[in-house]
Every structure is written in C-alpha cells, then in structure tokens.
Amino acid sequence: MRWMLATFLTMTLVFPAVADSDAKIVGGAAFSDFKTYWAQKRDGCQPMIAFKLENTSPGEIGPIAIRLEVVDTDKGSAFAAGGVSLPSSDLPPGHVKDISIGGDHDISAHDCLGDMHETAFSAVHFLVRLSATAGPDAANVEIVRDVPMQPALVAAQQ
Numbered sequence: 167m168r169w170m171l172a173t174f175l176t177m178t179l180v181f182p183a184v185a186d187s188d189a190k191i192v193g194g195a196a197f198s199d200f201k202t203y204w205a206q207k208r209d210g211c212q213p214m215i216a217f218k219l220e221n222t223s224p225g226e227i228g229p230i231a232i233r234l235e236v237v238d239t240d241k242g243s244a245f246a247a248g249g250v251s252l253p254s255s256d257l258p259p260g261h262v263k264d265i266s267i268g269g270d271h272d273i274s275a276h277d278c279l280g281d282m283h284e285t286a287f288s289a290v291h292f293l294v295r296l297s298a299t300a301g302p303d304a305a306n307v308e309i310v311r312d313v314p315m316q317p318a319l320v321a322a323q324q
Contacts, residue, residue: 188200190307190309190310191222192298192299192304192309193223193228193299193300193304194222194227195220195222195223195227196218196220197217197219197298197309198218198220199217199218200215200216200217200296201316201318202215202294202314202316203215203315203316203319204273204315204317204319205321205322205323206279206319206320206322207322208275209275210274211277211278212268212271212322213236213245214320216264216265217265217296218264219232219263220257220260221257221259221260222260225259226254226255226259227257227300228254228301228304229252229254229301230251230252230257230298230299230300231250231251231252232251232252233247233296233306234246234248234268234269234295234296235294236271236292236293236294237292237294237295238291239291239293240291245292246270246271248269267296273290278319290315291314293312293313293314293315294314294315295312295313
C-alpha cells in the first residue's frame with residue numbers, strides 16, 4: 167500500500183503537465199499556466215500576463231512571436247498591447263520558459279489602489295487576449311480569448 171502511494175505521489179510530482187488541460191499548442195510550443203495581474207509602478211499599474219512556454223517538439227520550433235492585447239470592456243476598445251519574440255535558440259527541445267508580457271499603457275494609481283470612497287479596480291474592466299505564431303511559416307493562433315484581468319497587484323521590477 168505504501169509503495170502504491172509513493173508511486174502515485176512521485177508520478178504526480180514528476181508529470182504535472184499531463185493533467186494540464188488548459189495547455190494550447192502552437193507549432194510545437196505549449197502555452198499553459200496563464201495568470202493575469204497588475205504590476206504596481208510609481209504612477210499607476212501596468213496590465214500583465216504570465217505563462218509557461220514549453221518546446222514539446224523533438225527539434226527546434228523556429229522563431230516564436232507572442233502578442234498581448236488588453237481590451238477595455240467599458241469602452242469596447244483596445245486599451246494596451248504588448249509582445250515578445252523568441253529566437254528558436256531560446257527554447258531548445260524539452261525546455262520550459264516562464265514568460266511575462268506587459269501592456270504599453272498603465273491605469274492610474276487611483277484606479278489600481280482605490281481611495282477611501284472607491285475600492286481598488288472598481289472603475290476598470292479589462293479582458294486579455296493572447297495570440298502567437300511559432301515557426302518560420304506559421305499562422306497567427308489565438309491562445310487566450312477574453313480572460314478577465316484579475317485584481318492581483320504585484321510590485322513592478324525596476
């Protein structure tokens with residue numbers, strides 16, 4: 167009985183990605199563990215998304231381009247955008263990389279911190295969209311669509 171429990175726990179710790187149902191695969195690149203948050207700066211807060219990127223192919227994937235779009239649902243328009251590009255040498259076969267992408271516009275400190283009359287994030291309503299291409303001739307694929315920004319606040323790295 168102990169042996170079976172030990173085997174189960176070992177398999178759970180060694181192979182957590184097997185149970186990851188939210189992974190999206192684009193050209194051999196697997197995207198998973200998406201988290202939205204706000205990076206607190208001196209004058210406001212920047213919308214961010216973090217995720218894991220893994221090369222699941224037996225070889226190089228080719229260049230990877232990832233695009234972030236933050237949509238203001240109150241105005242029905244794009245609020246911020248961001249992106250990152252990775253050469254294939256940055257993600258060899260079997261390797262995993264933690265990626266964070268921030269939007270190019272910030273909300274005010276009042277909106278993300280609130281005040282005595284208004285709670286933090288009560289005046290802002292944003293959704294996140296993430297798309298990517300992988301490989302030299304790949305098409306743009308939607309990874310995340312209309313995921314709400316969470317009110318989590320993290321101190322920005324300088």
